Amino acid sequence: RVYTGAPHGYEMNLVRPAFDKDESMVASGGADRTLTIWNLRSGEVKYKLPGHKGCVTQVDFHPKEPIVLSGSVDKAMFLGEL
Secondary structure, eight states: OOOOSSOTTGGGGEEEEEEOTTSSEEEEEETTSOEEEEETTTOOEEEEEOOOSSOEEEEEEOSSSSEEEEEETTSOEEEEEO
């Protein structure tokens, strides 16, 4: 499957993907300091969340709520409501 909306070469920088509870979205951190979330059915970027000052190394979805957590080498953790 091809996922659109990310710059060419971005796939080399994807870190630790995570799927939401109903497997309709996949999230991944990247070296571009953003958290990117794709719609699995359409393959398009649904959200691109900036804010970290370093590579995003960990992402996860809340098991029940529409919330995503990201962690970075900048030692910051962000919660985002989807």
